[in-house]
Amino acid sequence: MDQATVVDVFIVGAGFSGLGAAIRLTREGFDDLVVVDRGRDVGGTWRDNTYPGAACDVPSHLYSYSFALNPDWSRAFSPQSEIFEYIRGVAAESGVLDKIRFGVEVLSAEYDEGRERWAVHTSDGDFDARVLISAAGVLCEPKMPEIEGISDFSGDVFHTARWDHSIPLAGRRVAVIGTGASAIQVVPSIASEVGHLDVYQRTAPWVLPRIDRHYPRLERSLYKKVPGLQRLVRGLQYVSREFQVVGLTRTRAALAPIRALGRAQLLRQVRDRDLRRKLTPRFEIGCKRILLSNTWYPALSRANVDVITDPIARVASEGVVTADGLEHPADVLVVATGFHVTDSPAFERIRGVDGRSLAEKWESDGMEAYKGTTVAGYPNMFVLIGPATGLGHSSMIYMIESQLNYVADAMRTMRERGLRTVDVRESVQDAYNEELRAGTADTVWVAGCQSWYLDDKGNAPAVWPDFTFSFRNQTREFDLSAYRRTAEEDAPGATDRGTVAVAGHGSVTR
Ligand code: NAP
DSSP states (O other): OTTOEEEEEEEEOOSHHHHHHHHHHHHTTOOOEEEEESSSSSOTHHHHOOOTTOBOSSOTTTSSOTTSOOTTOSBSSOBHHHHHHHHHHHHHHHTOGGGEEETOOEEEEEEETTTTEEEEEETTEEEEEEEEEEOOOSTTSBOOOOOTTGGGOSSEEEEGGGOOTTSOOBTSEEEEEOOSTTHHHHHHHHTTTBSEEEEEOSSOOOEEOOOOOBOOHHHHHHHHHSTTHHHHHHHHHHHHHHHHHIIIIIOGGGGHHHHHHHHHHHHHHOOOHHHHHHHSOOSOTTSSOOEEOSSHHHHHTSTTEEEEOSOEEEEETTEEEETTSOEEEOSEEEEOOOBOSTTOGGGGGEEOTTSOBHHHHHHHHOSOOBTTTBOTTOTTEEETTOTTOBOSSSOHHHHHHHHHHHHHHHHHHHHHHTEEEEEEOHHHHHHHHHHHHHHHTTSGGGSSOOOTTOOTTSOOTTBOOSOHHHHHHHTSSOOGGGEEEEEOTTOHHHHHTTOEEOTTSSEEEO
16 A cells, blocks of 8 residues: 555545535545545436436425525426536535546455555555545446347447437337336437337336426525525425325325325326226335326327337347247337346445455345444445435435434544544444334335345345434434444543553454
8 A cells, every 4th residue: 555645534426425425524624535436527326317308306405405505496306407517516616626536436445454444446546544435326337137139239229327319319219128217207208209119118117297397587586585485495395205204114005195196197198098007007106116207108108109018038139029029120229227226336346344345245144234324344434325225205315414414423423532443333233224124024115016125135225214304313423332443542532431452453442
């Protein structure tokens, strides 16, 4: 590590979570930090997902940093370009841009037990950091489907998160694989332009109306001029979304109104009985992310669009072959099959005290953390949007900011008490996760459907199974007693809690 750049905090990723961490920690006085991002700009998933129709399905007043509300949102659900501009604007105003290195990929991050530091190897040199913050994102590693022959397709193939804008679609035969949140935005946006569109549906999703509207200039100026108005609207949006949690986690009966709304929309928008039968969801609403669209069913009802429900057998050189033996010709294949979540390649690159990668640990023990943020055996590491923090119903930025409260308080606590390292106790982490699993057992996510919330054992380690305010409460303060820690020699913290000296490690508290 002779050539390594020494830094206090190393942050991986400059999306909403990594940028938020850089801003928050700088404000708390931890400004010796470096952020790296493999992309060329901030924004993470909002930089990468440029597919036609990309937009957020959480209202924009709620889907913003609490410290950077934007009175100028043009509409209730902003398009990707506006969210991307928002995060770029926040980054520019925050003063942390000069701490971010773009086009830099983390190759590995290994905890050096002897030095109690993180050795981070990147495509632009090595770093030696006290604290590692993984803000690499969750919905960022495109998952290509394992379909025989797909690599031999003679036309163009691309994933929604890597949209190739150089490929013309007008008048051509396009196939879209998948009917999740990305596909339902792409399909209505391209259906009128393409010659023919085949939509390959494995599972019919629940689709509710999208109650979107343009914000007139008067309303936007009121948000600027009337103190508290925007926060009030944001608060109401927050509370109304939190009501869904009752149905998702506690009483299925509470889902009845939205189930009825979904059925009514299907009945109203799809007159063709055969098509309606194909599009009728056969699983409990909420088990997969509930989709919002007013244009999905009308797009699928168009004369130039076919919904194909026969399973895909293979991809041939000039089209898609379904299990019934039919070949459906296509010029362009759009893959809308989601992301690696519980099996992200990012996990392979981080190694803790025993040299085990997070991927190996989570493969054998399940994807588990403590309060979604710290992992036993990975001292001084904080994972943003870690295990059991994912949401389908509300804003991930709320969860990220809750985690940032916890991380900031951890850093303050370490500073005040003279601690070199904190490492969550395995027993505390296990008990926490046992409780989480018990809390998830009756939720809708494990009600029998397949989704990215689940791992290959059928557990739902990616999703937060409760009201989001209970996560906010859990993460309000850093609970030092849950952690093993080592203290600086002679630090006040060392004597406070009965520490023992350990050769080469400062001292360790058990
Ligand atoms: P996704 O929700 O994981 O959906 C993937 C789709 O591809 C599903 O319909 C799935 O079918 C299908 N699929 C996967 N493998 C397949 C295969 N081998 N053959 C045929 N079909 C296959 O992915 P996504 O739509 O990209 O969305 C991921 C997440 O990103 C969302 O849940 C959401 O959290 C976020 N997102 C948000 C927005 C927004 O805010 N508006 C927009 C886009 C994405 P099955 O259902 O049968 O598995």
